[in-house]
Amino acid sequence: MSDHTQNYKISHMAHKGDGVAVTPNGEVYVPFTLPGEVVSLKLEGKRARLEQIVSTSDARVAPVCGHFGVCGGCNLQHMSDELYSEFKQNLVREALLDRGLELPLDGVQISPRHSRRRAVFTATRAGHKILLGFHEARSHKLVDLQECPVLDKRIVSRIGDIKKLASLCLPRKGDVKLTVIASETGLDIAIQSDEKTAHKRLLELSQATMALNFARVTLNGEMVLEAKQPTLAMGKATVPIAPGGFIQATQQAEDAMSALVMEGLRGCKNVADLFCGVGTFSFHIAEKAKVCGYESDKNALKAFDMARRQVKGLKSIHFEQRDLFRRPLTAQELYNFAKGFDGVVFDPPRAGAHAQAKELAKSKVRKIVAISCNPASLARDLKELIDGGYSVKKVVPIDQFIYSAHVEVVALLERVTKK
The missing domain is CATH 2.40.50.1070 (OB fold (Dihydrolipoamide Acetyltransferase, E2P))
Structure with missing residues (x-):
């Protein structure tokens, strides 16, 4: 640890949103700094304490919250909209490149302020x-x-x-x-x-x-x-929520993801909704296709069932309690269920759905929508699907955890037909 402050230039941003400065002792992470800024630092191992911003980036803006810099909830309020969007997009791009996937990305869809519910x-x-x-x-x-x-x-x-x-x-x-x-x-x-x-x-x-x-x-x-x-609207359904239960963080992100799910499954008649939760996407899908949801959480499925029994005007909706990490839906099951699922959507926890992706890669499912809150695990699962014969048609970053270093991703895939 150094007792002296020295000036360094911030070269780039790390994936958690800290600026990175190159020092004689290697790279150090500096919170609340931006690329191109010259800053005065006190070195403290791999992290550094910011003493002063000597030269300010044109991309720096005034924070919108008086707690910024102290509260651990946000660390990116000092970035311009343009740099912020670029940072979020790069999180996805770099995760894909780490798996050898060079895919075009849509612009980031960002939830507005005061939307986290x-x-x-x-x-x-x-x-x-x-x-x-x-x-x-x-x-x-x-x-x-x-x-x-x-x-x-x-x-x-x-x-x-x-x-x-x-x-x-x-x-x-x-x-x-x-x-x-x-x-x-x-x-x-x-x-x-x-x-x-x-x-x-x-x-x-x-x-x-x-x-x-x-x-x-x-x-x-x-x-x-x-x-x-307590209830939330999901498509035409009114869904009761479990105490403290998981929901999409913002309504805007949920709407954007639901629209992409419907786009990616257009034309499908029989859909499996894997890691379906309370039916966030199932009730939208059921407006156009039969759907079967798979989920391990009993409370989520109880809410799913209560909403399913009350909603009118949808195609058939079924569900099954199943731990898809331990027992993924096999390629044969995907084919056998009612003469075969032609569409699948999966939205797993941060660990991703590697075992399930392996089975999907061997399946005859025509269209897949992959959703994840972790670009790294999604990239791994996409690589499995691409190697199994799927083509990625669209990748969309969704930002519902604004001012943080988190980003969600939705990918639309189709099985490549042999000519």
Whole structure:
């Protein structure tokens, strides 16, 4: 570690959004800097502390949040729109190139500010004060949220009320987690607490849920009160959501991905929706084709089934509980089901769907839509499919985690027909 500051030029950006400076000791990572900037640094191993920006990039803009630079939730608010879009696109391009795939990319589809409808907060005590927000980067210190340009205004406007709720089950030391979803019927709040006596506060939490007009509150998976069932619209269906359940982070990203799914499966009559969750894409697909969803999560499938039973005017929808990591749908099963699936969409967790991609590569499925929140695992799975005889028709980056170094990707593929 050096006790002296020195000036260095930022050469490029790393994949997590830090600027990179080349020093006599090798590359170091410098948060909140941009390519071309000359900065004064104090070296601290592989990372460096920014002391001063000596020469500023023309692509630097004023952050839109007063917490920027402290809160660990965002680290890219200092970038111009043009550079930001280029950075997100490069994340996808470089992941593909790492697998030897040089594919044309569409422009990045970026969600607007105040569109994030799901947040995981931490709450803790600081003397007589309740803090609620996100942790600082690489720290256990909590930023007490006063504003947020990312979160849905239905959540931001209720920060004070969420604090009141958290205060009822906070231990004297330690914290609680609150997963908050802005549903169509109000806020759904799922509280996780390690406090041994937290369950004794159920009555107080129930009264607060009513008084503060929350749709539903659960504590450690146990229902406190459901005043109104939290739901989200997915195509023509109204889908009940599980407490703290997984949903696409923004409505805009979900709409964009659904449109791409329908584009990629155009003309298909029988579709498998793999890792279907609560049916985010299934209900759209069922407007044009028969669909069978596959998912391991029981709660997600319960919501899927409730929505499926109530929606009208769709083609047949079926589902099956199945762990596709451990037991992927085989090429033979893909062929056998009702004389064969001609379309497949898969949207797995970050680990990707490698085992499933191998089976798809051996299948006769005509069209595939591959979706991932991890460009690296998607690139690996696409390589498997391309080697198996598929052609990539379109790759679209989707940015629903704005101001962060995350990006989603949708790829449309078709099986190459032999002439």
